Amino acid sequence: MKGGIVALCCENSGWKALASLGDDPVLDGVEAVRLPCSGKAETGMMLKILEKGAAGVLVLGCPKDDCTFLRGSARAQKRVAVARAALKDAGVGEERVRMEFISSVDTPRLAEAIRAMKAALEAHEGKA
């Protein structure tokens, strides 16, 4: 997988779940960026990160009704949808941006989500 995955993590959920993964090999090639809330992740930011050569952007937000800022992850979901539509338009494949709702204590599902994204990116790269 050319370039790494940039994980835009809400500091209340994704960031803590990532921290508890410690140096699990699933985190190889994953660059974590800490945000106050997934609602701070903007569509333009996601596309710019991809432009700079990242293979994928994984936005990690709190599950609905678990968000410290009440609507953050719901906004992030909409912005990821716009980013995916833009990638589809550009013919670059929408799986390069993905949104996952992972709470701070759901370590196994985070590992599974990262594995799923890496597999999707490799599959896409095989095709492209």
Next chain:
Amino acid sequence: MITAVRKPFDEIRDLVKGYDRLLILGCGTCVTVCMAGGEKEVGILASTLRLADQKDGRSREITEATIERQCDREFFDAVKEKMAAADAVLSMACGVGAQFCGEVFAGKAVLPALNTKFYGTTEGPGVWSARCSGCGTCVIADFGGICPVTRCSKSLLNGPCGGSSKGKCEVDPANIECGWQLIHDRMKLLGRLADLEAVQPLKDWSTGRDGGPGRIVKEDATL
């Protein structure tokens, strides 16, 4: 405000096919409010184009800028150098701004990125709907403050067409309220239902678009 929506990406990509140095110019007023052409949308369109170029192996320089308004000459000064450096400008302003940009920079290829829609209002976050068609002779006073020309799909002035059901217009029952239902309810509310009996005279459409492109001169304001 003037509302607009972005053109489909494939259409935009074809428009800018031949140009190697492209400036995407946003407008900070109406189209920002209706989320079509502000700095955020400029960033998204620019990144999408660059990603598409990367995929096609096409080298192209795409710069971004957003000015206050594209319908006033002086605001373009802020982007003079970027304009000069670009082969073409993809204007994310409404139709007014896109055309005026072409006038201010005569000889520069200016391409529209948006489809301008209507004079509208924000019904709620993310939802805009038309209120006026600029016919040049406002008649809403006779209809309780609701414009039949705009709100009725067939612009009927003397009563409904009868095709509405449950207050929705037959043209698009899901989204369009029947203009005349609105007028009826409002007039009833105002206790002026009887006034609708009056026959509306033939409308002089020449005051609007049908009278040719509009022009206003306010003598005291000319320098």
Next chain:
Amino acid sequence: MSTYIVVGSGVAGCAAALAFAKAGNKVELLEAEGRIGGKVLSYCCKATDSCSRCGVCTAHDLFAQILAHPGVAIRTAVDLRTVREAGGRTSVRVGASGPWIDPKACIDCGRCVPACPSRAIRRYARGGVSFHHIEGTQCADAPDAPCPSCRNACPTGAIHAADPAGTLKKADGVLLALGHRPFDPALKPRLGYGRFPNVFTGAEAEEILSRRTTLTRADAASTAAPRSVAFIQCVGSRDPLLKRNWCSAVCCAYALRLARLLAHRDPGAEITVYAIDVQDFDKALTPLRAELEAKGVKIVRGVPSSVDSAAGGRLRLLVEDPKSGARTAEHDAVVLSVGLGPDPRARATAARFGLDPDADGFLPEGGGGVRAAGTCAAPQGIPGSMAQGRAAALELMSGRAGGHVGSRAGGHG
């Protein structure tokens, strides 16, 4: 500035300790086990894309606040030597039943793990909380043969030796948050727990799903998720015969939330909840039940009386159907939603503080300088226990100082 003792570091105890500390008081948090946090550390997150409000993540945030707050001192592996009450103040001699690690001083560097000869040191890291703790049963340290290897390896002196004699602690108020003991389904052998590997208790299901994403035992042949799962409610609850005639309140909560999670993860799965009465454990119970119905989770009235083996390693449940008499249903896995009950050790500890349990064995909320909160006082969920812990802390702080604690405690908060 008063001093409070909190016995038990589960969610109720920690919520009370934080409330005391935030009001400017000093808190001694005493935990009998080797690690703080209680049973919540083994519960899983039951969110799909939307949270089911179980409270496991907010519990971890609470533990993180406790670990960071200077006003709270924590002692684990605590053995209460003596308890005396005199003139409104309680003095407790606090011993340590074995070597213990202070989670506040532990910097999670892990040097003690290889140093321990009997591999007794574990690490817990989840939800923004991470610390090491000693597994008492595994540790080879003995009064006559002390083993200092982990203490010598620790760079920050976070590991303390066993302390049979104990040190004296005085407090203006005591909060007992002694927790509960889940019902042991061995007392209802016809439900097949222990006989069949694919019969889980609710607590086991939570523990498994907090480590893996599928409900399978660690040593199971295949890690594929069971296609058909049954939840049996009221196991050890509302059971006059076993003198457990109370509703444990949490089993409907975790069973329906786990059912929703399993149905979301495997839309093809057939999930059935056999219940008597679904309890109101969530503000949005009606939309939650509608969502379960939409996801194909069936809630069947009536609890199976027995679980036996069926072909292909599946399980056959005997269900009383009012119309046709008994009928059977087959599933790949069964979760026994065991309820909560009083912990006998808690009853002994409470007696030393002068609190006598009620007929069912739960502790009264108490009065004067000793209060009880959490699942030792009544069966309840995580948010409820936290709220009761804070409310009990308020009672102790206000009751103790006759109402003017507000200005004093707030003076230099």
Next chain:
Amino acid sequence: MTGIFLCSCLGEVCGRAELEKAAGARVFPGERLCTPQGTASMAVSIREHGVDRALVLGCAAAQVDAVCASLRKAACLGTGRVRALRFAKRGNAEGRAASVRAALAALDLVPEVRTRKTKPNREVLVIGCGATGRAASEALASLGRTALMTEAASVTDIRGSAGRFTVRFRNVGGDGENARTFGALIVAAGLPEPDASRKPFVPGRIIPLADLSDRLSGLSRREFPASLAVVLDMEIDETRAGFEEACRACLDAKSLRPVETWVFLHDARVAGPGLEDLYDRAREAGVQFVKYGGRIRLDAAGSGVKVRARDTVLGEEVEISCGLAAVSGYGLATPADAELTAMLGIGTDALGRLQENNIRLLPELTGRAGIFVAGACRGATYGPDAVRDARNAALSAHELLSRPVETELSHAVVDGDKCALCLTCVRLCPFRAMTVNAEKKQAECVPESCMHCGLCAGECPNKAITLPLWSDGIILALSGAAPDAASVAKEKRP
């Protein structure tokens, strides 16, 4: 000047000279930097060398957040002025150097952040004079805090933020208004009574459950109904409160007169101390419980009331007729009153009651600091839960007001030139922190209400809003997307 603190247990990150060259920073090697002694030694170096930005490089186990927090306090550096990076044993020098460069670029953009302390108003307003409101006032008094109780109807306007709310009331006489300021608000406004004249009620025949006991005690022997039906779970799932009320009402009725009684419900809600015993006592006294599924049909035909429903235990349709029927009002009446909700500016849950059903708010918090809710108005109708809510709300109000309200001035900043006043941020902010500054004709953030979540900055169509500690430049730098610090540092500092 930026200081890079290299922990000894990390060994070689990448060439020390290479680090210093990369960012014009000074490298300070140190021993076990994640321990209190390590933090103290870093603080000393920071003071001695006038370091204003610190980057700590530690091993994978280092508690990144704790180290940053303690170093910030020890060396009194501003928020965001300390960053820490953890390096796993694996990982190549080139990757680590890139991460160090990214972190330094981000550090370079962090502005000076001041904090503002305001003395909070010490009085608390309790809206609602029911049992929950009284419990909250008593709890506040026991904490030595004065509380004013008022009815929701008399409140006309609420403005301000935590520590300083200005509330306007209708004068008692009804003419004119008066205003007072409070430090915190506890809302215990309960749920409105159902309208006994509208469906499904028929005056005298089908009445609200709450009126049942009074109505029965007022009847003579002749007027007393021979049979009585109580209906729960009609619109939404009942709570323990409704179940307890139904059982007690039937037992009371049987104590007055021999009367046949039914309770129609979806489930027996017994998850509370003593409720199982109450359920047993009711059944022993002869109350018949029918656990129905789906819709229930009541019609006041002739002199009696006909009740039809499907019994899920027997699996068949059941129809009875009784002299009097009582339906629980829970879920029938419109929930929290919209006007009060709008004034408070807080969210409601899926069933329209105060407080969004978000686990981080339970039990007494709302989206807005300084505004708490308790009891039935948020859906907690069961007595013991409501009292517990009240005590939690009182304690939270006390915690808020017992020390100065400290506001970190790293709130969202609106660039007036770019703001088109499209009001997106004002509508979106869950904490009502974004307002319109009429003089400056732009949106503006109220520092005390801002929770630094960045939703507004993420949504602004003209990117006019920046969160100083999380600007685009900092995020791009942290995501390794910015080639070098120089190009990013050029960005306009707010």
